[in-house]
Amino acid sequence: MDPIVEALRAIVGDNGVLCATDLASRSAGAFRADHLRARALVRPTSTGEVAAVLRWCHQRQLPVVPQGGLTGLVRGADAGPGEIILSLERMRAIEAIDAQQRTATVQAGVTLQALQEAVEAQGLVYPLDLGARGSATLGGTAATNAGGTRVLRYGMTRDMVLGLEAVLADGTVVSSLHPLIKNNTGYDLKQLFIGSEGTLGVITRLVLRLREKPLASHTALLAAPGFDAVAGLLRHMDRALGGSLSSFEVMWQSFYRLVTTPPARSLPPLGQEHPFYVLVEAQGSQREADGQRFEAALEAALEQGLLSDAVLARSDADAQAFWALRDDVEQVMRHGMPLGFDISLPIAEMDGYVRQVQRLLLAEAKAHWLYVFGHLGDGNLHLVVTLPHADLERFKPRIEALVYAELRARGGSVSAEHGIGLEKKPWLSITRSPQERALMGAIKRALDPAGILNPGKLLDGGAP
């Protein structure tokens, strides 16, 4: 028996620790073919156990990799054979839902979907939403500051966390579990842990802000004659809908054609000849009055030349069909292996950026396809380049370089919502200056001087 496994079992019980050989049956995560590797996987059931495990590892300078639902896309929770995985999977309690305060207090291992379902019964919503909702944990979405489809209205996870409890590398429990929207009492410590990908502490519990459940929703699929019209449409709809605009998703023509051409399941609700398509959604309170306002806004947009065609969802099924189009990203597999990118940049730069990437891709390797779609309201685009399987290894570095390098001059970001992990670490310097990276390092050293927490993710370095 591995003495480390034995020692950890003394802290969290026999069921609480899996040894290296137990891990062969556990997937390394979403869209991954490999399995987990680690010296041991520890599954504490309480903040106290998390603290005891970390204290023990800290004394021995053993590296610890915190894991949530393993739905991240940047290898932010990868562990090596010498590392200890700290999984929050046995901390799944929804501790309280306070309908008056509109807050939920949860353990970090609760899945996004479990919370969404629990609060709906009280006429409330937790407005974070993303495809991996069934597996993604609330601790993981906080550690990575997850975004999703309604950032435009409700913000990122950062904007939904009111209180947070984290355990530092040395086992110190820092509990800031306030349910308060306003609390200007010194440094807002929770911000350190949100989005820092488990490198500064392990999030164990959260107080999350809930919102009133929208009583009515209106959705339309629009076609726009050009990028300037798309940008104008965003401002027009935001102004005309008076606070109820909840999604503004854009599809470039090549993506729209892909997801509306067999073998894709959907027929095209609008002709395929337009350069841009927009999925727009408003969430309000009155089906009829909101519907009139929504249609009036679209009519005004048509008159102003901001859109060239539109189809309104007349039922929930229609709306779901429009969203299914937008979400049918797996169609990109049709023409080869996909390389996906999650970037953000100023709206004024988007059209030029996409055209330039297209030009460079053509020059680099003529056979490659580029699909673009994204949350335009948040400045966030997803690019997918597909290429023949045989080309993948050869072209991947070149394609990454050209996609990311173009962002530097345009003030863009190499990660809008997915984070950095191991995957994007080589490109961090495009978005963050040496001074910013040095300051990140100073924070890391202040909170985790031995470098045991998720070493090598986001920043270089780790346990000595």
Next chain:
Amino acid sequence: MDPIVEALRAIVGDNGVLCATDLASRSAGAFRADHLRARALVRPTSTGEVAAVLRWCHQRQLPVVPQGGLTGLVRGADAGPGEIILSLERMRAIEAIDAQQRTATVQAGVTLQALQEAVEAQGLVYPLDLGARGSATLGGTAATNAGGTRVLRYGMTRDMVLGLEAVLADGTVVSSLHPLIKNNTGYDLKQLFIGSEGTLGVITRLVLRLREKPLASHTALLAAPGFDAVAGLLRHMDRALGGSLSSFEVMWQSFYRLVTTPPARSLPPLGQEHPFYVLVEAQGSQREADGQRFEAALEAALEQGLLSDAVLARSDADAQAFWALRDDVEQVMRHGMPLGFDISLPIAEMDGYVRQVQRLLLAEAKAHWLYVFGHLGDGNLHLVVTLPHADLERFKPRIEALVYAELRARGGSVSAEHGIGLEKKPWLSITRSPQERALMGAIKRALDPAGILNPGKLLDGGAP
């Protein structure tokens, strides 16, 4: 000539430095009778000059107090005779307003009102608003994470800052001036400087998020039969107005009577017999349709017993008159010297808290008055205790102790939006645990190891 003044003049020019004797004509700030004191007041005109001044002071371990518009209420920018004041008053450029991206790039010394007026012309708003808008600077509102009257809809200053440039204690410029809503590329460094009251760095420039200017506004003054009805009304209105609720301000009866009884300027728009009054505001896009929705929501609230009387603003002048009531805080001076408090707590605790504070005040000193009002939608109450001038010094510590001590068991905060400064430092431990304060100290030491920035504010310690 003071050699320090001379050396600083070599960096920022003769006009850039005021010496100790020049300061006798400068007020120490809003609601203050004293004047500024310092070894020197430096007024750089650029980030480069701020960096040079800090580098110079850092080498000599001279303490530096950053100052904005001096409208803070917690003595967060007080300087002593041996300290250097660093004023941002000559950094007043609005560098860019990007209507498509909906961002403004500003120097830190720009006043809130100057930005508000500049963006209105483009059909946009910067939604932060507070009484001191004419003097408060954008750097100061960021350094203190200012709140104001529309936090319910738009959040605190923290939620409006997209990018930020700060100069560290040693003169290092950390520039994160991104205009992006989504940018998950490592630690979100701007969060360190927002709300840290100038103790971690000097904010020099900001990229702020702008919003579409609301096209229609509806306001009503409501009377509620009890606190539960007020709490129910908040949820009801938020749900019924579908994202357009922008203010939900509550006045306890004693405050309402005060501001509607001569010599107060206002007559009571609603009878004075109700226990609670609510000023509710919605900002939407269509005068007529929004107005119908607003009235329907109020009618439904009346039917559900959530309100006992209501008067709608039929004009902008009506709305301004309702707001004037809420803002006529100076009436509290009528019965003596005011002691003001800015606290937050869970809504479920508010009624019991106010009753308990009333009881304790009566027991402590029968002659004192208590007025309560605040941003209920944000959990933020303002309490004002007035007492005879002769009693002020004697009773102040006792009254502070009873107001703050009651918050501990109720999960409240000793500062909702005003911050800590020197004024609330003795009470910080009510809201923040030893672990939280230790972590704040670790951050302070990591960013400002010599302790030269705004020493003694927020946390103990400073320049050795």
